[in-house]
Amino acid sequence: MIDARIMERFAALVMLVALALALPLKAQGPGSDRMPVDLVAEGAPQPGETWMVALHFMPSTPEWHGYWSNPGDAGLGMELEWDLPDGWEVGEPLYPLPKRLVIGGLMNHVYEGDYAVLVPIAVPENAAVANVAPISVTANYLACTDKICVPQQARLALDPAQSGFDPRFGEWRAAIVPQLDSSAQFEFTPTHLRVGIPIPAETALGDLHLFLGTPELGEGDRPDYTGVQTFISEGNLLVAEVPIEPIAVPDNVEIAVESRPEEITGILDLGNGRGVRFTALQGDVPLEGVKPIRGGGAEPVLWQLLAAALVGGLLLNIMPCVFPILSLKALSLAKAGGDERAARRDALAYTAGVVLACAALGATILLLRSAGEQVGWAFQLQEPVVVVGLLLLALAITANFLGLFEVPGMAISGGAPSRGGSFSTGLLAAFVATPCTGPFMAVALGAALVIRPIHGLLVFVALGIGLALPFLLVGFVPAVRRRLPKPGAWMETFRRWMALPMGLTALALAWLVWRIGGWDYLALVLVLAVAALAGLALGGLFQRRARSGSVAVFAGLVVLLGIGAALLPRPEAQAASAESLLDPIGYSEAALAEARASGRPVFIWFTADWCVTCKVNEGVAIEREATRAAFEQAGVIALRGDWTQPDEEISRMLTQQGAAGVPLYLWYAPGAEAEQLPQVLTPDLLVEKARNSQPRR
Structure with missing residues (x-):
């Protein structure tokens, strides 16, 4: 039985070959309009010496990349056909250091931007270099973006007698990977x-x-x-x-x-x-049994990942980003004070909603990643229309708690619990919980994105079970249920008070809409919000007067709001990151490389405006005068990665660090690799890291 991942790679290679055969080759000029190439000599050839020439590749736009001699799972290596004078011999091409690029689960060894491949040519001792005929080469290579590949062909010529020194060779030679002098x-x-x-x-x-x-x-x-x-x-x-x-x-x-x-x-x-x-x-390679310094050895055991996800889901109930939904949970707990059979039914319905939502989100993430998309936990909150939908939903829940209208099965007027209402509450709880990752979740969710898909899906299911576990205990353990307050008139007062956190959630989501699209976009969304509240008030009026048209009013309102949200213009650009005491540099792979090359400590925090845990950590540990002073004294370079909207470089870094989402905090001591800091920062953690990085006197 051939592994499914291997078959996917085989299919990708077949498609690539078919594309190469279907597209005509460019036979004229230096390369093509996708990836032009020049043939350049380091200088004039000398008899009996090695003459170095270079193939200088210049992508027409930044999205095009070329390939190393071994392209990896996909792509094609360069092929050269030389026409040289008698006795002249060409050596193996010398390449700069390639980069890794994973697309659709396939590893590509690529070069981005301008790069040069050097080719040594051995010149015979008796060569008449002053009047030698021009040399020529036909180069067949591939230029690709993340979505398409175009075969290229360049026929290039060079007159050795007319070749002069090219100053670019110093930079090109420095980029070539040096040969190890030992086998x-x-x-x-x-x-x-x-x-x-x-x-x-x-x-x-x-x-x-x-x-x-x-x-x-x-x-x-x-x-x-x-x-x-x-x-x-x-x-x-x-x-x-x-x-x-x-x-x-x-x-x-x-x-x-x-x-x-x-x-x-x-x-x-x-x-x-x-x-x-x-x-x-x-030959024999020793060091069996020595602890690895990179790579971690064996994959985590599945049961350990499931246990970590279960505990992480349980702790997610007390994380700050989940607090707004605790109002719904509290009401459900209160409703569970009825008979035992109804309590179990209610707990199972809620659990089904939570687990289904977590499994659906997990399956969507795994499918998108298998298609080459760089997404992670809470990816849906990077879509403006989802944030708008959550804002409208938070307003609707707030209005429900204030008594503006009732939702059958979710109201607490003393009736029996509703399985449909509990199921819907579970769906909502899991969906709104996604901006947050708590302790134990980082390892489990990060591993879920790289292990076998079926095992990864089980990790997301375990997360949902952990999130729903308190309700399961209430429904199936009478001793826990007996400790709950008895249903009564207090529940209506409690319900009104729960409108406060939900209202604050709506305000936070409105702020996020403004951060995503600015004032004009927020104004359009607020028009929808006013229409939503007006429609809910009209439906509630029908309910209180015992008229039968309330269902039609609510259904029409849902359709109207859905159409309105779909017609909203997509924001063109993300709002600039907020000011910070640490004056951070915007994260990019180039910025990180430059910061590490400085020899100073580096701190990176990956955040998003929709991540409540991120904002709490920033207030508690990052945006503090003590942190700023400690960083300044230790010379720490701060970088910030804002993942409020999709960013491929940030997504790649999260994947490399085994993180499924934000927050992620990395500390680089000078000359050392990244150290992941806890997802819940203590006030003095960063201050201590900065102090410990200062040289001892």
Whole structure:
């Protein structure tokens, strides 16, 4: 049985080849309008020496990227056909350090922006370089965006006799990954390729990754490019363990099984733009049983992830971002004071609503991520129309608590609990809880996005069960239920008071609408809000006068508001981030690299305007004068990633850190990797981190 992920990769490769055959090649000019290329010489060739030329690639727009010699799961490596004078010999192309780009679950080894591939050419000792004929090359390569790929062909010529020094070669040479002067060794285990690379113990190790230049490993195996790579270090030896998998082929196709290679090549990315090229020979690779320094070894056990999600969902009941919905929960608890059978029915209905909502959100996230979208927990709150819908919903709940209208099954007039009302309450509780991630949730939800999809879905189900667990205890444990206050007239007063937190929630959502779209957008939304309150008041009037038209009024109002929300113009740009005492730099991968290269401590916080936990942490620990003073004294560079609206670079960072959403807090000590701080910050945590980062005197 062939793994489904492997079949997905095979299908993607088939589609890519079909696209390459279907599109005509560009036969004229330097490359094409997608990815132009120039052939440039470092200078004039000299007899008996190596002459270096460069293929300089210049994407027409930033979204286009090129590929390394081993493109990964998809793409095509560059092919060169040279026409050289007799006796002149071309060497292997030399590449800069590639980047990783995952699209649709497929790993791509790419170059973004301008880049140059250097090609050494050995010139014979007796070559008449003064009157040698021009050389030429036909380059076939691929230019891609995240959505399309276009085959390219460039026919390029260069006259060695007319070649002069090009000052750009200094920069291009510096970008080429240097060759390791010592040989590495490799061996195979049943599930991994182990490569032992001699690296001095004092080498600073950053975000490690091994780019294999050998795409086929023999015996029907290939590298699992998206698998977790583990790194082990002891003394002057660094061992990389790369997972392997069978090559995907259709059942009716037979392929010859080749033996293991005698030699493999690749690039070891040391982090921070540094890397080394290596050549590895078959041999014994030691360090079995040594604790990994990167990669974490085995995946978390499923039951541990389920337990973490269950406890996280339970604790989510007391997190600040869930507090507004506690009003609905409190009313449901009060209603459960009736007979035992009704209490169990009510608890099961509520649980079904919570679990269904969590499972649906989890399934949607997993499906979108499998399609290449960079989304995480609470992704739906990045859509303005969802925020508008929540604002209208919060206003409706506030109006219900104030007695403006009644919802059958959710009102507390002394009647029996309603399964439909409890189910709806569960759906709403889970949906509104998504802006928040509490303790234990970060690891569980982060792992749920990278483990097998069916197991990931179980993690989201466990989260829902944890969120609903207090209601299950009330419904099925009589001792807990007996401790609840007896139903009575106090419930109506309590209901009115619960309008306060829901009203504050509506105000917070109105503020978020303003942050997303500005005053003009908020004004349009408030028109909808006034119409909603007017419609609810009209429906409530029909209810109080015992008229039968209230259902039609509410149904028409829902349709009208849905059409109005759909017709709202989409905000063009996100509002600027709020002022901060720390004067942070806006997060980007380039900004982080520059900050880390400064040799100073770096603190990044990833936040969103819809994340209540984020805002609480900012007030408690980040936006404090003591924090600002400590950061200034220690020279800490602060970066802020605002995820209020979608941002691919932030999404990639969250994925790399195993986080399903915000908040996420990272601390980089000078020369060290990221340290994840707790999701609930204490007031002095950042102050202490800054003080400890100062050099001892």
